[in-house]
Amino acid sequence: MMKKLFFLLFFAFFLKATGQNDSITYLDEVVLSDIKLHENSDGFKVLKISDSTISRNGKSLTDLLRFNSNIYFKENGNGMVSSVAFRGTGAAQTAVIWNGININSSINGQTDFNTIYTAGYDNILVRSGGGSVLYGSGAIGGSVHLNNSFRFTKHFDKEFKTAYGSYNSLENHLGFSYGTTELNLKVDAGFVKSDNDYPYLGTSRKNVNGEYENLNLNVNFGIFLNSKNVLKFYHNTFLGDRNFSGGLFFEGNDKYIAENSRSLLEWQQKGENYRSTFRFAQVFEYYQFFLDKNSSDFSFGKTNEWIGQYNFRYSFSSAIKIDAQLEYSSTNGTGSNVDSVERNVLSGVLLYSHTLGEKFKYGLQLRKEFANDYESPLLFAFDTNFSVSENYNLKFNLSRNFRMPSFNDLYWETGGNNDLKPETSWQAEIGQEYKFNSFLLSLNGFLIKSTDLIKWIPNGNMWFPENVSEVNVYGFETGINYESKVAGGNFLASGNYSYTISKNGITDRFLMYVPKNKFTGSLAYSYQNISVFYQSLFTDQVFTTTDESAVLEGYSISNIGVSFKFLKQKKINFEVLFKLNNIYNQKYQVTAGRPMPPRNFETQLTLNF
Amino acid sequence: MKFYSIASLLFSVILMSCSDDANPSSEPSGAYDGGLLILNEGSFGNSNASVSFVSPDFSEIENNIFQNTNQRILGDVAQSIGFYEHEAFIVLNSSNKIEVVDRYSFESITTITEGFMSPRYFMVANSKAYVSDWGNPTNPSDDFIAIVNLETYTVENTIPVSEGPERMLNKNGKLYVAHLGGYNSNNVVSVIEGTTVTEIEVNDNPDEIFFDDSGDLWVLCQGKIDWSGNGGDTPGAIVKISTNNDEVEKILEFEPLNHPDLMTYDNETIYFGAGGQIFEMAMDANTLPTEPVLQGNFYGMKANDGLLYTTDATDFASQGILRIFDLETFNDLFAFDTGVAPTKVYFN
Numbered sequence: 029m030m031k032k033l034f035f036l037l038f039f040a041f042f043l044k045a046t047g048q049n050d051s052i053t054y055l056d057e058v059v060l061s062d063i064k065l066h067e068n069s070d071g072f073k074v075l076k077i078s079d080s081t082i083s084r085n086g087k088s089l090t091d092l093l094r095f096n097s098n099i100y101f102k103e104n105g106n107g108m109v110s111s112v113a114f115r116g117t118g119a120a121q122t123a124v125i126w127n128g129i130n131i132n133s134s135i136n137g138q139t140d141f142n143t144i145y146t147a148g149y150d151n152i153l154v155r156s157g158g159g160s161v162l163y164g165s166g167a168i169g170g171s172v173h174l175n176n177s178f179r180f181t182k183h184f185d186k187e188f189k190t191a192y193g194s195y196n197s198l199e200n201h202l203g204f205s206y207g208t209t210e211l212n213l214k215v216d217a218g219f220v221k222s223d224n225d226y227p228y229l230g231t232s233r234k235n236v237n238g239e240y241e242n243l244n245l246n247v248n249f250g251i252f253l254n255s256k257n258v259l260k261f262y263h264n265t266f267l268g269d270r271n272f273s274g275g276l277f278f279e280g281n282d283k284y285i286a287e288n289s290r291s292l293l294e295w296q297q298k299g300e301n302y303r304s305t306f307r308f309a310q311v312f313e314y315y316q317f318f319l320d321k322n323s324s325d326f327s328f329g330k331t332n333e334w335i336g337q338y339n340f341r342y343s344f345s346s347a348i349k350i351d352a353q354l355e356y357s358s359t360n361g362t363g364s365n366v367d368s369v370e371r372n373v374l375s376g377v378l379l380y381s382h383t384l385g386e387k388f389k390y391g392l393q394l395r396k397e398f399a400n401d402y403e404s405p406l407l408f409a410f411d412t413n414f415s416v417s418e419n420y421n422l423k424f425n426l427s428r429n430f431r432m433p434s435f436n437d438l439y440w441e442t443g444g445n446n447d448l449k450p451e452t453s454w455q456a457e458i459g460q461e462y463k464f465n466s467f468l469l470s471l472n473g474f475l476i477k478s479t480d481l482i483k484w485i486p487n488g489n490m491w492f493p494e495n496v497s498e499v500n501v502y503g504f505e506t507g508i509n510y511e512s513k514v515a516g517g518n519f520l521a522s523g524n525y526s527y528t529i530s531k532n533g534i535t536d537r538f539l540m541y542v543p544k545n546k547f548t549g550s551l552a553y554s555y556q557n558i559s560v561f562y563q564s565l566f567t568d569q570v571f572t573t574t575d576e577s578a579v580l581e582g583y584s585i586s587n588i589g590v591s592f593k594f595l596k597q598k599k600i601n602f603e604v605l606f607k608l609n610n611i612y613n614q615k616y617q618v619t620a621g622r623p624m625p626p627r628n629f630e631t632q633l634t635l636n637f
Numbered sequence: 638m639k640f641y642s643i644a645s646l647l648f649s650v651i652l653m654s655c656s657d658d659a660n661p662s663s664e665p666s667g668a669y670d671g672g673l674l675i676l677n678e679g680s681f682g683n684s685n686a687s688v689s690f691v692s693p694d695f696s697e698i699e700n701n702i703f704q705n706t707n708q709r710i711l712g713d714v715a716q717s718i719g720f721y722e723h724e725a726f727i728v729l730n731s732s733n734k735i736e737v738v739d740r741y742s743f744e745s746i747t748t749i750t751e752g753f754m755s756p757r758y759f760m761v762a763n764s765k766a767y768v769s770d771w772g773n774p775t776n777p778s779d780d781f782i783a784i785v786n787l788e789t790y791t792v793e794n795t796i797p798v799s800e801g802p803e804r805m806l807n808k809n810g811k812l813y814v815a816h817l818g819g820y821n822s823n824n825v826v827s828v829i830e831g832t833t834v835t836e837i838e839v840n841d842n843p844d845e846i847f848f849d850d851s852g853d854l855w856v857l858c859q860g861k862i863d864w865s866g867n868g869g870d871t872p873g874a875i876v877k878i879s880t881n882n883d884e885v886e887k888i889l890e891f892e893p894l895n896h897p898d899l900m901t902y903d904n905e906t907i908y909f910g911a912g913g914q915i916f917e918m919a920m921d922a923n924t925l926p927t928e929p930v931l932q933g934n935f936y937g938m939k940a941n942d943g944l945l946y947t948t949d950a951t952d953f954a955s956q957g958i959l960r961i962f963d964l965e966t967f968n969d970l971f972a973f974d975t976g977v978a979p980t981k982v983y984f985n
Contacts, residue, residue, distance in 0.1 A: 104682070277684035278713040278731045319820075320773040442862050486953055487913055487934070490862070490896075540954065573977060575955035578685065621684030621713070 057303065058250070058258050058296070059178045062128035064162055065153065068351070068379055070389045071411025071425040073156040073459050073472050073505075082146050083189075083634070084561065084589060084607065087199055087220045087242075089144040089152070093172070095548055095563050095587070097154045098505050098526040101141060102541045105273045105622040107224050107240050109284075110141040114169030115156065115474060116501035116530025116542045118481070120431055121168035121451075123159065126290050127175055127262045129309050130164045134331040134359050134371065137166060137434035143268050143286050145218050145244035147189070147201050150177045156505070157474065158427035158455045161377060161393040161409045165432040168453045168478065176262055178212040178250040179205060188635045194628035197222035211251040218244040226625040228276060229615040235623070237280040237321070238273030242266065256299065262292040271321055275622035283321035287314040301343045309335040329363035331435070351379035366439045373399040387415040393427075402432050402450050423459035423472075428452065437482050437493045445493050453478040466512040476501040479533075498533030517555030524548045537576050541619070543568035545582075557593040562586065572620045583616035585609075605632040666723065667742030669702060673946070673959075674725070674740075674983040676715050677976030680953050681731055686715035687976035688727065688743070690985075695961065698973040703727070703736070706743040711736060718983055719759025721766065721787060726759045728768065735759065735768070737790060740985060752783050752792025755819075761787070762807035768792075769802035774819040782814065782829065798827050798834055804846050806854070808880055813854055815843040822861050826854070828883055837883055840874035840890070845900040849920060853886070854878040857900035857909060860891065873897045875909065875918075875925070889925050903940035903964065910935045915947070930967050933960075937980040940964060948979035 057063050065074065077096055085092040090110040093099045099122070103110040111119035120137035123130050124144070132139050146152060152174055159167035184206045191199040203216035221241035227234045243266075250260040266288045274280035292309040311333040316326040337355040344350065359371040375397040383389045390412040397404035409427035416422055433448040459472040481497035505526040512519055530542045538544075545568040552561040569582040589607035606629070613627040671693035677700075679686035688711065689700045703711045712732035719726040725740035735749040735756065755771040765784050772779030777800040784794040801819030805812055811830050816823035818841070825836040826843055840858035847855055856876045863869030873896045877887040891897055891911065899910030907918045914929035915938065936950035936957070943965065949958040957979040961971040 274713075274731075275682075275684065277710060277729075278682075278733060319775050323773055323776060325773075325775045442864055486936075486950060572683065572685070573955045574952055577956045578977075619683075621682075621710070 057298065058252075059180070061175045061177060061260070061262060061292075061294075062125065062173060064128065064351075064379075065155065065173055065175075067349075068162060068381060068391055068393065069155060069159075069411070070381075070391060070413035071423045071459075072159075073423070073457075073470070075154040075156070077152045077154070079151075082149075082152060083632075084591075084605070085146075086630075087145060087147065087218075088142045089146055089172070089174075090141040092146050092152065093141070093154065095550070095565050096524075097548070098156070098524055098546060099154065099170075099172075100541075100543055100546055100567065101618070103142070103618045103624075105235065105238060105275060105619070106226070106625050107142055107222065107238060107270065108272055108622075111138055112141060112169075113530075113539075113542050115476060115526075116503065116528040116539065117169035117453075117476065117478070117499070118539075120166055120434065121453075121478070123163050123165065123167035123171040125163050125167075125171050125173045126264065127292055128307075129290065129292060129311065129335065130166065131288075131290060131311055132166045133313055133434070134333065134361055135313065135315075135329045135363065135366075135435050137431060137437075140286075142270075143242075143266055143288065144174065145220065145242060145266060147203075147218050148176075148216050148244050148246040148264065149174045151175050156472065157425055157457050158409060158429040158453065158476075160407050160429035161379075161395040161427065164375070164395075164397075165430060165450070168429045168431060168451075168455075168476065176214070176246065176248045178214075178248065178260070179207050180209055180212055180250070180252070181207055182209065183207045186637050189632060191630060191632040193222075193630035194625070195223050195226050197224070197630070199632075209252075212249070214246070214248040216244075216246040216248075218242075220244075224273070226628065228623040229613070229626045231276070233276070235273050235625075237271040237282075240268070240270040242268045256297055258296045258298075260292075260294040260296070262294075263290070265289040273622070277621050281320055281322075283318040285316040285318075288312065303339075303341040305337075305339040305341075307335070307337040307339070309333075309337070311335070327364035329361070329366065329435075331359055331361040333357055333359040347383045349379075349381050351377070351381075353377040353379075361435045361439075363435075365441050366435050366444070367441070369401075369435055369439050371399060371401055371435075373397055389413045399432070401438055401446070402448065404430060404432070404450055405452055419463045421461040423461070424457070426454075426456045428454055431482075433482055433493075440493075443484070443490055443492045448482060448493060449480050449495050451478060451481045451495070466510055468507075468509040470507040471504065472506075473504040474502065477533075496534075499530060499539065500533045501528065501530040503528035503530075514553070515555070517553055520550075520552040522550050532574070535574070537574060538571050540572055540574055541570045543570050543582065557595065558590070559593075560588075560590045562588050567618075578620075580617060580620045583614060583618075585614050585616060586611050599637060601636040603632075603634040603636075605634070606630070607632070667739060667744075669743055669985055670741040672985055674718065674985050675948070675959055675973075675975050675979050676718055676727070676981040676983070677957065678715050678950075678978040678980045679713065680977055681714055683977075684710055684713045684732075685977045686711045686713060686729060686732075688715070688718075689959075689973075689975045689979070691959065691973060695971045698959070698975065700956075700974075700976050702743050703738065703745075707738075707745045715980075716756065717758045717981060719761065719766070720983070721761040726766070728756045728759050730755060730757065735785075747790050749785065749790050749792075752785075752795075754779075756783070757802065758804050760805045760807060760812075762812060763810050767805060767812060769805055769814060771801055771819040774801070775821070777819070777821050777823075780819065782812075794832075796829060796832050796834060798829075799823055799825060799836065802827065803844060806846055806848060808848065808852065808854075811880075813846065813878075813880075815846050815856055817844050817859070818842050824858070826856055826878065835883070837878055837885065839876045839878075839885065840888070841871045842873075843876070844898065847900070847902040848880070849902065850905060852880050854880055855900070855902065855907065857897055859898055860896050862896055864894065870894055873911070875900070875907070887923075889922070891925065899935060899938040901938050901940040901945075903945075904943065906940075906964075908938065908940050908945065908964075910938055915945075931962065936978065937982065939982040941984060944970070946982040948975070948982070950978040950980070953978045 114122040124139040156170040186204045189201040201218040205214040224238035247263040268286040297304045335357040339353040381391040393409040395407040411425035414422040431451040455476040457474040480495040483497040484491040510521040547566040550563040564586040566584040591605040594602040673691040675689040712729035714731035716730040727736040737746040757769040768783040781795040800823040803817035814827040842859040845857040860873030861871040873891040897911035915931040934949040937948035945962040
């Protein structure tokens with residue numbers, strides 16, 4: 029089947045062999061942190077979230093992606109724990125990649141999307157589909173990439189942003205970037221806090237115990253040692269202090285403190301036909317959970333991971349490139365419910381990419397891991413990108429991916445199962461992109477079959493994890509983008525619709541908290557120094573039980589905003605933004621029993637100097 | 638055999654209804670008069686606790702009777718129901734409240750929200766209501782029994798007790814309280830007379846309790862669970878306490894790592910559950926039985942009048958199952974789809 033398809037595409041290529049070349053220049057290799065996302069994802073759908081979108085969409089990654097991607101979030105009340113369902117997969121089946129490093133928690137395998145401060149990143153990308161070969165465990169539904177980039181030109185830019193909104197929500201953000209042609213230093217600090225005590229519409233009650241505050245620091249430094257050698261350093265620290273609100277039917281009294289930090293040192297050498305990259309990283313994760321916020325009793329989890337990685341890329345010609353990578357990682361974990369444990373993983377990755385003529389590219393990717401506490405299968409990915417015409421692009425990918433058992437799965441003091449296998453998944457996707465005039469249309473169909481899914485099974489009062497579950501997902505996503513000049517201004521419209529059928533392969537029931545239909549749309553118009561925008565989100569109903577016996581209604585919410593720019597006022601550029609969220613004052617819940625905020629406002633003042 | 642059991646069951650149902658008919662002054666007091674009330678715990682944080690009603694002739698089940706009657710959600714994590722006269726007191730642990738309803742119509746009477754932290758069980762003795770409460774479940778020294786005034790529905794006093802008070806029984810105004818231990822552990826049964834508390838030491842984590850026909854107290858201790866091999870595991874046990882002198886009379890200990898969590902009593906026979914198995918034991922047994930009478934998923938269990946009612950919480954995220962077995966043959970007679978995580982069966 030695959031062979032046939034391959035030949036078909038191959039044949040099609042010979043029929044029409046003209047087109048463009050979008051090869052990566054050396055400067056891109058230097059300024060970008062995760063170059064493989066660009067070099068080895070031709071057959072995948074990669075969505076880049078623009079800077080202006082990032083600055084308009086709140087402070088957390090949940091808010092940003094909820095309105096601007098196909099990803100569905102199950103947020104336990106506004107600002108609380110936020111887990112993800114990407115293409116109908118589970119919370120631990122989306123990898124979050126920080127500058128190329130997988131930062132999903134070793135403790136539970138997930139990332140809480142409300143512990144990522146978006147303004148600390150230069151670009152945020154969503155790569156749909158399997159990415160375990162490139163990014164390791166959890167890249168099954170897709171991966172979300174938080175990247176910092178460098179600017180090697182002479183500059184000294186400073187930015188200060190302050191924002192205030194409903195429920196005493198405050199954000200302060202200060203950043204600067206200093207650069208020459210040889211070096212670039214970027215420092216970025218953000219502070220966010222909110223009382224988050226919004227009223228529950230239709231009741232006399234409000235959200236109690238939902239306060240949060242976060243502090244985020246990013247430091248990035250890059251320097252050319254000489255024309256061939258570049259040294260780069262990336263660092264992020266996130267400190268979060270949140271209470272967990274309950275909702276309509278119980279009052280939360282608990283508190284959660286998160287302390288996460290990631291550091292990466294990278295030395296890159298570029299020769300005529302090769303690129304050699306040495307990376308050394310540390311990922312630290314610590315949390316404290318207080319069942320009673322007024323008590324000093326807490327449970328905790330802590331992991332510390334060291335990663336050493338060497339990557340060698342060789343260009344046999346401008347068309348054929350090979351990447352070989354060896355990585356060793358060692359993770360120590362401990363916690364209230366897990367004894368001291370250690371995980372050591374050696375992994376080898378081989379990437380082959382071939383450009384035939386200028387219209388057809390394909391890649392073959394292999395990964396094998398050797399770990400002390402799980403057996404990993406051989407992972408592979410095959411992807412192609414075929415430019416049928418200047419306006420029409422076809423993509424295809426097929427991959428095998430995995431999710432390793434978390435420390436909780438393996439070592440939880442009562443129930444943890446040392447014999448667990450990783451979850452494995454097969455998937456295939458066909459995508460097409462069509463451009464005409466000012467329109468960009470995309471349509472992607474996908475299939476995901478996951479087996480050996482880890483499920484905690486109750487037995488009396490005890491729960492035990494086993495590799496017993498299966499999930500089959502299929503669906504499609506369509507996107508439309510329209511950009512043009514209207515009445516002297518810029519008009520931009522975009523819409524994303526996704527249809528997802530995600531069913532338990534054993535019971536044939538729909539998965540909980542996966543909407544069948546999701547739509548996001550936005551309209552923006554800017555004229556001279558004024559911009560207005562409108563964004564909308566529709567999420568279908570979801571089942572809240574595994575047997576489809578209970579349903580949580582869908583919802584549709586919209587935001588509207590306007591911004592004014594005042595340029596060069598005493599060498600300072602000002603921008604003022606005013607935004608009204610949930611303009612129709614919709615009563616809605618993302619998880620059952622936990623109402624979300626009613627109509628609320630945000631104001632933002634940004635100074636660039 | 639099965640036919641015989643069903644026939645005898647139906648016969649007894651007919652007898653029951655006949656005896657009702659025989660009393661002309663007793664009008665049906667509500668839609669849920671007679672039959673079974675099934676308490677569905679729901680799953681934590683999902684506010685899907687509920688009560689189901691099974692008709693007296695076991696012909697049908699109605700789920701969500703609180704919501705159907707009162708047009709609002711019951712709350713988060715239902716722990717237990719206590720009864721007093723025509724009122725039922727539904728204890729919602731995570732919602733930290735007690736919903737008071739008419740036990741036959743299920744119409745809401747009031748909601749008690751003040752005075753609890755982590756309420757567990759409700760019982761009436763000496764014309765007052767007692768509610769066991771874990772306080773902050775991780776804190777071993779803030780646990781109490783709340784005393785509720787049944788006229789005003791307010792907590793009027795509390796009695797401090799040791800960690801994790803759970804089920805309670807009343808014998809002639811004297812209260813026996815098993816201390817499951819909250820999120821920690823405990824190994825006592827408290828005896829409360831007035832406001833005086835004394836303690837009887839038993840095995841770790843005492844949970845289910847009953848009085849036998851001669852009035853002695855039987856206690857199921859779960860034991861502490863620790864599979865790490867670090868030596869934290871302690872044996873579970875069935876302990877008999879004489880209520881004449883409040884002293885332990887008999888201890889039947891379980892094998893290490895085998896932790897019982899269910900126990901019920903009917904017709905001079907003890908039934909207990911451990912590790913997905915149910916065992917039957919005579920009152921005078923001096924060793925624990927080794928051959929189970931039933932196997933399966935059992936989250937709750939109650940024996941009554943020759944029938945065994947068990948609940949299966951399945952995955953705690955979908956409808957559970959109530960199964961009714963004949964205690965002579967252990968054949969299953971009836972099964973019903975309940976709410977989420979059914980735990981307890983009450984006879985209305």
